[in-house]
Amino acid sequence: MCLDRAMFAxxxxxxxxxxxxxxxxxxxxxxxxxFIGANLFQSAFTxxxxxxxxxxxLGLKPGKAFQ
Known part of the structure; x- marks a missing residue:
C-alpha cells in the first residue's frame, strides 16, 4: 500500500x-x-x-493514489 492510499484509509x-x-x-x-477535518484542510494547502x-x-513509500 502506498502512502497516499494509507492516508485516505x-x-x-x-x-x-x-x-x-x-x-x-x-x-x-x-x-x-x-480537528480531523481541519487537519485535512490545512494539509491540502501546506x-x-x-x-x-x-x-x-514506518516505511510506506509515496506513490500514485489511483492508477
Whole structure:
C-alpha cells in the first residue's frame, strides 16, 4: 500500500471512529471530527501532515493514489 492510499484509509477510519464516539459516547467528540477535518484542510494547502510523516518513517513509500 502506498502512502497516499494509507492516508485516505486512515483519515476515513478516524472520521468513522469520531462519528461513532459522538453518537454513542458523548456529543463532545464532535470536536475530534472537527480537528480531523481541519487537519485535512490545512494539509491540502501546506502539504504538511503529521500522520503522513509518521507513516513515511514506518516505511510506506509515496506513490500514485489511483492508477
Amino acid at each position: 486512515f483519515a476515513g477510519a478516524m472520521i468513522l471512529v469520531s462519528v461513532v464516539l459522538t453518537a454513542f459516547v458523548s456529543p463532545l467528540f464532535v470536536w475530534f471530527t472537527v 502539504g504538511i501532515c503529521p500522520a503522513a510523516m509518521i507513516m513515511k518513517k
